[in-house]
Amino acid sequence: MPEFLTLLPPDDARTLLLSHLSKPIIDSESIAVTSSLGRFTASDIFAPHPLPDFPRTTVDGYAVRAKDTFGASDSLPAYLNLIGEVPMGDSPSFEIESGQCALIHTGGMLPKGADAVVMLEYTQHIVGAGSPRSEIEIFKSVADGENLIRIGEDVAQGQLVIPKGTLIRPAEIGGLMALGFTAIHAAKKPRVGLLSTGDEVIDPSQTPRYGQVRDINSYTLGALVEKTGGEAIRYGIFSDSFQVLQEAAAKALSECDVIIITAGSSASTRDMTAEVIRTLGEPGVLVHGINTRPGKPTILGVCYGKAVIGLPGNPVSALVNGYLFVVPVIEKLLGALPKPKSTVMAKLTVNLPSQAGREDWWPVKLLPSPKGRGQGEGLSADPIFGKSNLIFTLASADGLLRIHPDATGLSAGEIVEVMLI
């Protein structure tokens, strides 16, 4: 008879698991900023110099002393002597004195003496008849600092610009480049060992006999690990033998930061996974059984500070529970700062039943709905029905709809939150 499970709510189970991973155990490594997309910073990054480190104009126009323009209007322009043009990419060789101005292009360095820029649109260039002097008519006053970026206005020297645990996106790459960083310290990718068990499971490249099925879980979970920022190491498929699995798991645990065992689907092998985890190190199994669908038989353990997760053999259950438990473990090891999750709001198309106390995750298809563009009005969420073992229910889903444990279902027309997968 199968072991009877005491089911924990998924949020509690996750909290318990993470609390045993007291701190990131992952080292850092130096990587080129050009290869850093999707990695996480392993240390705080401070600005080595202010940005910009010279005052720049944000418009095309004339660099002026603001007070020379006070009161200027269409009917009563101010007149300033044009003394030169600011070269792009260099410091101006002149200073602006009272009554003077210089032509300047967006991004150009403000000459000394100037404290504002008048946009070209509010000026007129007059070449005086019989006079070698060039004069500029100014039709609008500017305030001190107008149309400028001051030194340090983007970041000050020494400022914390990118905290430890930041996911590197295109914008961070820009910030790093602006400050002259070509390499950074990034968290090493956590090594996640994947073991499949089950006498019925064969390598996907083989042709199954009747009764056999191809290994899906090593590959779906491997892809999820990589997507999250980890490195997936597939150890292969092990028969339903305690000793074989125990030895393989012990080896994987010594080589990896996390291990995941996807159980053969029978009750005996599920229980074997828990037994194996108990032998791998203290404290061992923390949670065996989670009040969620799919994923009830999930096992969460920690052995010598490393997470060891037993997932059901059912490929949908394994992958959904990978999103719920493996992703947060990898994020914790990476030292990742909390980030808003990718979710969309959508209108549910049908009633969905659920059991109070249990958290359900339904695969849904998101379809544009013609009406309105209010919140969740632009999309409809169409649940994909099918037994939870059917991998193509997930492959055709855009996301997973969560039904809270305290709900007994959701009604057609409700606006629901869908986690994109």
Place this chain on the structure above:
Amino acid sequence: MPEFLTLLPPDDARTLLLSHLSKPIIDSESIAVTSSLGRFTASDIFAPHPLPDFPRTTVDGYAVRAKDTFGASDSLPAYLNLIGEVPMGDSPSFEIESGQCALIHTGGMLPKGADAVVMLEYTQHIVGAGSPRSEIEIFKSVADGENLIRIGEDVAQGQLVIPKGTLIRPAEIGGLMALGFTAIHAAKKPRVGLLSTGDEVIDPSQTPRYGQVRDINSYTLGALVEKTGGEAIRYGIFSDSFQVLQEAAAKALSECDVIIITAGSSASTRDMTAEVIRTLGEPGVLVHGINTRPGKPTILGVCYGKAVIGLPGNPVSALVNGYLFVVPVIEKLLGALPKPKSTVMAKLTVNLPSQAGREDWWPVKLLPSPKGRGQGEGLSADPIFGKSNLIFTLASADGLLRIHPDATGLSAGEIVEVMLI
């Protein structure tokens, strides 16, 4: 004087650009499924065999003929003769006849003659005293097909399982592996050539003199291209010379599927970019000026069927407009099926002004807000103020908040949609 721009709404501008890219021009290539995460399928994929291709049980229990259990209850159990155990990973060597049953484990192949499985929990094993026969007491009736997955219930043979243009996620990898695919045809990564211009722009590895700034745009846009599924090719930085830029752009256009020129920030070089695009091929510049902030001077062109995009030198403007225009071009070249975008709902913390007719994109920080968990109640969106040229306004933002062109602003407390970046 700068060219006066006729501003197009961003949605219209994008539609016009994409309409000139009549069909994907990208070839496909064969890649291993294990390296396919984040790629796009280049052809429809059909199931070569049904899945599963044998009837499997979804529970641990006894394989039976359903009608033998009809009427069974706690008080009036049915009694069936146990004739064997289904081996995992093999076809059973026996058939179930009326009055018989066999032990079966989750995932096991249903023996011939059986048409349902009774869960272990509703049975009792009796070894008859003085009799060699084993009998199973059944306390609950099952319907024909109960606790089974039938042949083809996941997918039927020949069924379209993954359409052309599908983004490969972990779930697709699972589906492909389940069907024995180890390689697929994927769209080649569109080659996107990146050119920076500006006499003031230097390579990020160099130390700027006063007046110089490091090249940010080649790197932020390069990262965005890679994140979207393209290949970024950086051609470097070119001086503000028509001939130099024209030659470089023509070379890049011949080698790439898309080119992006980030203009030097002065009006003269912006206009030069448009002039260069006009010489590269028909129809040339389609849009010069978009009614959006940031990004007004964006140029959208097509030359000989390839998109040529001129982005402002301002790094925030370049990256935001990269999200708005470069991403959809790459997705079109990949033949990507439309997907729901990653957005979150959040409560705006302050009033935000906007100009009617103009679409604004504000960088915002998303913070968990303690109250409620209704839509958008769990997060607050805090706009990051700063001139649009400051790259760290984006590097510290979680997303971009869109203000519709027909709005004159948004009020504090409104629930807003934020595109995650």
